[in-house]
Each structure stands twice: as structure tokens, then as C-alpha cells.
Amino acid sequence: MKHHWWLLKLWRFRVTGLLLVLGVTSLTILLSTYFLKHLGESKDLNEKSKQKAQNSRQKQTVAQVAKYPDFFEILRSRRHNPPPVVFLKTHKTGSSTVQNLLFRMGEKHGATFAFPSYSYQFSYPDKFEADFVDELPEGSSQFDILCSHMRLNMEELKKVMPPNTIYITILRDPVQTFESVFSYYTFSIPAFSLAKEAAKTMENRSALSVFLGTPESFWDPKSPKNGLGKNPMSFDFGLDLQHGNMAWSANLTALVETFHLIMIAEHFDESLVLLRALLKLELEELAYVHFNTRSAHSITSLDETTKARIRAWNHLDMKLYDFSLKLFQKKVEEYGAERLKRDVDLLRASSSKIRQKCVASKNVSPEELEESVRPWQPDSATILGYSVQGNLTKEEQGFCMRLVLPELQYHAHLMTDLCKGKNEWGHVCSDLEGKPLFISKSTEDETWLRLLA
Template identity: 60%
Template sequence: KRTFKLKLGLFGWFLKGFLNTRCTSRGLVSLQRRAHPPMVFLKTHRTGSSTVQNILFRLGERESATFAFPSHTYFEWLFRAAFVDELPEGSSQFDLLCSHMRLDLREVRKVMPQNAVFITVLRDPIKTFESVFGYYTSTVPAFLTAHRAAAIEGKSALSVFLDSPEIFWDPKEPRNGLAKNPMSFDMGFNNQKWNGSWPEDLAQLEEAFHLVMIAEHFDESLVLLGALLGLEHEDLAYLRLNVRAGNSVTDLDENMQAKVRSWNVLDTLLYDFFVQVFWEKASQFGMERLKAEVERLRAFTEDVRRKCVSRAEVPPGELEDLLRPWQTETATIVGYEVQGNLSLQDQGFCIRMMLPELQYHSHLYFKQYGRDMRAAPAE
């Protein structure tokens, strides 16, 4: 992924006035910093994780949290403590780790305090794999080879891949990690095949993660997240980020869905396990209470959207650089246009909510270290 050099120009001017404010139904109010526990958010691929990350970015920035950022662009391989940039001057610990990574619990715990709260999000494996394939067609070798074969056969690239995935997938190619069981890969599992350690690994994850959010129950997940961290509805209001345009999504018939499940059987096991865990936590919270809180969160979020968004699902060519999501070669990622006639403080809040990951990451990194992110070392 490329990076953005966003220093303090117009972007900083917008954001500067919002460091100690929050949006409520009555507008923006002054906010004193509240203490939340340190957090680790395992950002999984194509699960709605960019939306969750944006919530945490906003929370962390407002409360002057110290972020554990990768020293070069993004974490790409199995996580290592050495990948994290240095603790900035004046900070005693890292408060938030919420970048993409491939999980290694022991290494993460070397970086984050012992009382860190671990959260992540999972999504229906069929939807996840379709989205991973469409988004990363040009960068995952197995997908790219299928894409080239499909051009010759006159079929969709995904259908060609699913007909004979073993033909295209080389497990020894490190860039093929997302080509099979991508959520299991992100979790640090052996994503190639079932092995005897899987039940033990699942139990270890269940013990480590305080909350595994479920994308199909996103608002319910946010309510549980809010209860876990002591957040209010205004902290949890969101816009869905990094969303593909409708013509970039492949419709899957029942036959293709069955092939996705067969190819990603470990992701299905992982997802089904944590769906059950999720509803156990929801039951402990109280189902009627959960339903009522979800309704209140949705009503508040809708108010914020009306306040902030002039246009949704805006094509990238119609967006200014600040709000234009990163585009892949095979998927169109749409964004938002901010409402006009807002006060400076309201602009700061609204722009943050719709700010794409790379731009927000670059801004927070520069703010924390006073420099741009370093490029990845040349191979």
C-alpha cells in the first residue's frame, strides 16, 4: 500500500480544532481525556475492520494515545515486536495497536501492556473470500494467475479460480497467504490444512480475545465493544469505510458458495466457533438490553450521518485527495463527500469519520513522530 504525506496544511487546520471535542446529538462539546485500557485490534482483511479501526483512531487521537505503528508502512508478515517503531519521547507505553498484522500473541505481548484488551472482527467466510479475491486480485499471485486465465476463457476470475484452486495456489509463495482461509491466516494459524493443534489454538484465541466482533451483527458488536471499553454512542458512531462499488462485487450462486466453503473450510470453523462465543457474550449482556442499545446506537449514528454526509458511495474520481480511498487495479472503492456549511469543529469531526485508512494513519504517524512514515526496505 502506498502512503500519503499529509502534514499540517489544510488537513491539519481542519483537525486541529477538534482534539478535545466530541460530537453529540446537541453538537460538539468539550471533552476531558478519559482513561481506557490499552487495546490491541487485530485488523483482519475485508471484514469491516477499516470501520472499526477508524473508531479506534478517533478515540486514540482524541485521548492522546500512543499508537504502536509499524516502522515501515504496514505489518505484512507474522508479527514481531521488532517491527514496531520506537516508543515516542514522553510516552511510557503503547496504548493502541490497530494495524494489519498476522497475529503472534507472544510477540504482541512484548509490545503491549499486560492489561491490554484484545479485539478483532470476523465475517461470513463466503463474503470475506469474495471480497478478498476482488480487492487483491492484482497483488495475490494465485488470484492474478486465475485472472489472466479468465481473460482467455471469457469467465469471471473468481469462478475460474474456484473451479480448480489448487492449480493456481502455490502454498510456498509467501504472497499467497490470503488466497486460502484468509481470516485463519490473519489469526496466525496454519491456514493450509487442518492439524491437530487447531482445537488448542482456538481455545487460546478465545482466552486471549476479550471480544471477537461479527460483521453480520456489526451494531450488536459495537454495543458490546462499548460496554467492554466504557464507550458511549457518540464514540461508536461510524460510516462504513473501504467499501467497493456495486460493480466490483461478484454475485455468487449456490454452487460457487459451496466451492468457497470447501476451499476455506478452516475459516468456516473459525467463524462458526466465534459466532457461538459472540452470542454467549451477548446473552451475558442481556438480549433485551442489547436490542435497546442497538436501536439507540443506530438512531444516533443516523443523526451523525445526516449531519456529516453530503453524498455517499461517491466514485473515486469525484473525491478530493484527502477523502479518496486507496484503489486497487480490480476494484473501485467508493467514499464520502462532506456536508457543506459546517463549523470548523464539525468539519474536523466529520472528516475524521470518513477519512480513509492510509490518510488517517499518515496523519497520526506524523503527529506522533513529527515525520512521514518510512518506505518499506527495497527487496
Template identity: 65%
Template sequence: MPHHWFAAKVWRYRVAGLMAILAVTSLLILVGTHLLQRSRKKTPTPPVVFLKTHKTGSSTVQNLLFRLGEKEGATFAFPSYSYQFSYPDKFKAEFVDELPKHSSHFDILCSHMRLDVEELKQLMPSNTIYITILRDPVQTFESVFSYYTVSVPAFLSAKKVAVTTEYRSALSVFLESPESFWDPEDPENGLGKNPMSFDLGLDSQHWNTSWSVLQETFHLVMITEHFDESLVLLGAMLKLELEDLAYVRLNTRSSNNVSPLDETTKARIRAWNSLDVLLYDFFLQVFREKSEQYGLERLRRDVAQLRASTDRIRWKCVARKEVPPGELEDLIRPWQSYSVTILGYHVKTNLTKQEQGFCMRLILPELQYHAHLYFQQYGRVMRPVPTE
């Protein structure tokens, strides 16, 4: 099996991961085994595939789907190894772990993958709802570069050059001559150009006709810059309650790691990521059309209700936000990139056991929640990526 860079790096910290799993298990014992007991919905949520794009706010959406699936006893389609579906290879049904004996089909797939529509349709039921999320390409690329500076070879090469110069960031060095750093034949460079197009399975170098397939496949393409509006449309599609749509922003960087961008830098990012710009602009227009179909006044009213409900839940749950990783226990410490600091949350202590269970899940980082749900579904810890 080919080497998968991100998954392999995660599993360098396997011991810490196992400690996190044990911490999750201890938490569950502490707060009881029936924290999430509620009456099931009269109308079950249809199966969902969420294509989790990089650095677009997708971890926040994934957490929402994790909570929804756990509450409803859904069967998750998890990777056979680690946290991703053999990324950056394109998705194959064979990358998915076995269907549990008690299940007739998978209900939710929301782990990182590189899209292959036909392979997904082989795996998921015919009534599956397909969703993804896109973000302004300038902000996406800045975040991708910052987060993966030492993981993407092209970015790392630029960083090495930047170290030898004064007052120049790795990002500015890269954007001055990106072709000199970027090798399109290296699969580990996939996120180095048009990262959203790459995640969507497109050729990141050339325009092609796959966009019509994407438009036909995805029932909703969420837009990060219209996140709450996107959640309202998602909630209407899946018939979710306001509490189901509550969120805190996960996997956020320290402000010290966010690069200010002047107009020249923004223009260079757009030029280097021209396919992502076209992709984003296209689906932004599609999103606006869906918003109009929903009704703009209705949408504004429902967004206001969502924000009021979410604010109440955050006030109830969150004692402190933007907590540095050194002040977080293993259970709630986000995975740390080599190049940026990822912040987390502290939950209030004056909660009932049921409230604590809900609030902990609201702020639980991606890897810990993934590991917990995997163990809950299969009764075993996740397998590391094979080294050969």
C-alpha cells in the same frame, strides 16, 4: 528485509501519499489546531489491540479507534515502515516504531499485521483489551478475491486463464481447481486460502490447537453480520459514548465489482476455506453467548439507540455517499486497488469548524488518517519499506 507485497504497492504511489499528507496538514491548519478539544474521560480507556483482518469491515473499526485515540491523546503503536507490520510476516515487537519520549507505553495498536500473541504481549501493557472481527467466510473470500485479484499470485494466474475464456469470471475459474493455482510455499499467497485464519496467525492448511489461545486472548471477536451489536459490546467494554461509536462504512467497493454468487460457488468457497468456516462458526457461537450475557433485550435497546445516534451524525456530516474516486480530492480519496473501485464520501459544507473536524475524521480513508496520526505523533512522515 523481505519484500512485502502490499506495502510495496502502496509506496509506488509515494508522491500521491505525500500529497495526501500535505492535504491533511492544510486541513488541520484550516479548521484549527484545537478542533477535538474536549474534557478527558474520568476513566481512561484501557490499552487496545485490534487485529485488523482483511475485507471484514475492519477499516471501519480502525477509524473508530483512530478517532478515539486522537481525542484522548493516545500513543499509537505504528509500523516502523509504511502502513503495515511487515505483512505477511508474523508480527514482531521489533516491527513497531519507537515509543515517543513523552509516553510510558503504547495505548492503541490497530494497523494490519499477522498475529503473534506472545510478541504482542511483550509490547503491550498487561491490561490490554484484545479485539478482532470476523465475517461470513463466503463474503470474505469473494471480497478478498475481488480486491486482491492482481496482488495474490494464485488469483492472478486464474485471471489470466479467465481472460482466454468467454463468460467465465476469474473467481469461477479459480474455484474449479484452486490447487492448480495456489502455491502454499509462496508467502504472497497467504490470503489465497482461509484469509481470516491466516491473519490470525494460524496455519491455513491444517487444523491445530491454536484456537484455544485465540479464545483466551481476545476479549471480543466482533461479527460483521452483527456489526452494531458488536459495537455495543465494544462500547460497554471500553466505556465509550454513542458518538464514539458512530461510523460510516469505509473501504467499500462499487457494486459493479461485487460478484453475484450462486449456491455452487458458495459451496466451493466454503470447501476451499473450510478452516475459516470452522473459525467463524466457533466465534459466532462465542459472540452469541456474550450477547446473552449482556442481555438480549438490553442489547436490542442499546443497538436502537446506537443506530438513532449514528443516523443523526451521518445526516449532519455526509452530503453524499458512494462517491467515485474521480470525484474525490486527494485528502478523502480511498486507496484504489488494481482490480476494484473503492468509493468514498463528501462532507457537508454548512458546518462549524469543530463539526467539520469531526465529520472529516469520520469519513477519512485509512491511509490518510494513518499518515496524519503518525505525523502528529512523531513529527515526520512515514518511512517507505526498504527495497532490500
């Protein structure tokens, strides 16, 4: 009897334990189902929140741009005058686009430009000297902007510009820079011209490929005209290209760090945002079009072997670019990545609005352009330009003409008052070969000058 009682008790314990296990298991399944469901909902909610935030940011960008007053009001009013600026205009890096921006900024605020006393370059390829600058105009107390082509000499620059001057420049991937330099100056740089002649005797070989095969056989370092034929950006920086040693690296570091901003062409819009903060510019003043765009047949496609050879031949430019890129990335971090992204969005929206208002057609072949907006054409490449929209007010037309005005025309326009009367033939200024950059007696020039008035 007692034995049966213990068996019954043991059976009850087992049943109770089994029920307890089943209950815990069921509760676990229910809780897991609950949390998985709400986790999915939370994830979906998070994705929706992100999308909503992104949409909100885009709408905010559009709304902010839409709130701007008519962008031509930038010609009439501004809260701050920019500080004095020196822009080292490097070759084939996008520098003409930045120069146009500075031309417009300076002209609007009546800045005094430091122009070359002869031509539109400071006796390039000689290193810059203070004597290369034309005299300070009557009524001006200082030079405000210097942005014409030169080979850098910082000591001489400081003799010309005020102590509070901001120094800026722009660099580009050395591979793309060198391909562009070679295309643009094939007949101007003796080393490139020799390679071009040699390529005529070889089938299916571009002049660039022939040059890079044995560059030392074409390049004479003693010829000043070959300056851009190797490490062109370093040459513009005035660096010693014959000795890539520790002294060169020390000079590079000291020189680069004197610049308040080194813009990077591959991060052009980000560079403009940083420039805006540095010069306290209005957003509309950063509107731009890309200048000196080449036609497709003027661009040489590069395979990996050619790229490697370009890097090897321009190894000092690689050091300069890599070092400057790291400095640029530090400035981005200091500015704030999210803040920068937001401001880049605003810049692009604003610039797009202005381009739509101003530009009728882009990448227009030179023969289809009026002389007033036709870029200078080298013998070895075709440079495309822009046509301006019709049905614009006089003020709008003046703004839009300036936006697309090529370097030589804008340079000549700004130099008119400085150079007028220096030539009995009515030439305002002339280039290195004595050819007029601008002829005041020309009916067509008078027409576009009225548009700029």
C-alpha cells in the same frame, strides 16, 4: 286415581328437569358470550399495550438522543479514558470501520499509538514481532493502541502492550470475505492473478469461478504472497494453515479465547454495543460510516455452487467463524437480549443523527472525491467514498473529516509527529514501494491538515 297421581308427579319432575337443563344451558351461553367478549377485549388491549410499549420505547430512544449535548462536545470532554487496546485488523471484514473508530478515540484522548516502524503495516505477511514497532515516543510511558494490519503473534504482542490490554478483532462470513479478498487483491495475490489470466481464454467465466474450479492449480502454499489466497482470516490469526488437525483446533480454541471480544460483521451494531461496554465508550464515539465499499461492477454475484466451493476451499475459516460466532452469541446472552436491542436502537439513532450532520454524499466515485478523502484504489476494484457537508464550523469540520477519513490518510495524519523530518523531501512516511503516504509540502494536504487541527 292413584295411577293418575303418579303420572302427574312424573310429568312435573320432567318439566322441572327440562326447565333446569334450559336454565343451565342459557347460563352457559351467557357466560361463554361474556368471557369471549372480554377475552377479545383483553387480546385487543394486550396488542394495544404492546404497540404502546413499542411506540414508547421508540419515543424514548429519540428523546434520549435528542437530550444529548451537541455531539461535537465529545471532542472536548469525557468521563473515562479507555484501557489499552489491540485490534487485530483482519482483511475485508469491516475492520477499517472499526480502525477509524479507534483512531478517533485515541487521537481525542492523546493515546500513544504503536505504529509500524516502516509503512502502515507491521511487515505483513510476516508474523508480528516486537521489533516491527516504532520506538516509544518521548514522554510516553506505554503504548495505548495497536490497530494496524499485522499477522498475529500473541507472544510478541504481549512484549509491546501493557498487561491490562484489551484484545479485540472482527470476523465476517467466510463466503463474503473471500469474494471481497479476491476482488480487492486480484492483481496482488499470485494465485488470483494466474486465474485472472486463465479466465481471459474462457467465455462467460469470471476469474473467481475459474480459480474455484481448480484452486490447487493456481495456489502455491510456499509463496508468502499467497497467504490471503486461502483461509484469509485464519492466516491473519497466524494459524498453521497446512494442518487442519486436532492440534490446529486446540490452537484455535486457545487463541480465540484470549480475545475479550470477537466482533461479527453480520451483527455489526450489536458488536459495537458490546465494544462500548468493554471500553467504556460514549455513545457518540461509536458513530461510523462503512469504509472500502465497492462499486457494483466490482462485486461478483455468487450462486449456490460457488458459495459451496468457497466454503470448501476456506474450511478452516469456516471453523474459525463458527466457533467465534458461538462465543459472540454467549456474550449477547450475558449482556441481555432486551438490553442489547434497546442499546442498538440508541446507537443507530445517534449514528444516524451524526451522519446526517456530517455526510453530504455517500458511495461517491473516486474521481469525484478530493484527494484528502479518496480511498486507496486497487487495480481490480473501484472503492467508493464520502463527501463532507459544507457550512460546518471548524470544530464540526474536523470531526466530520475524521469520521470519513480513509485508512491511509488517517494513518499518515497520526504518524506525522513520529515520522516528520525522516525524509529530506518532506515525505512524512512511505509505503512498501517507497511512495509517499503523505507529503507535508503539498498545498492540498496542508488544507486538510488544517481541517483536522
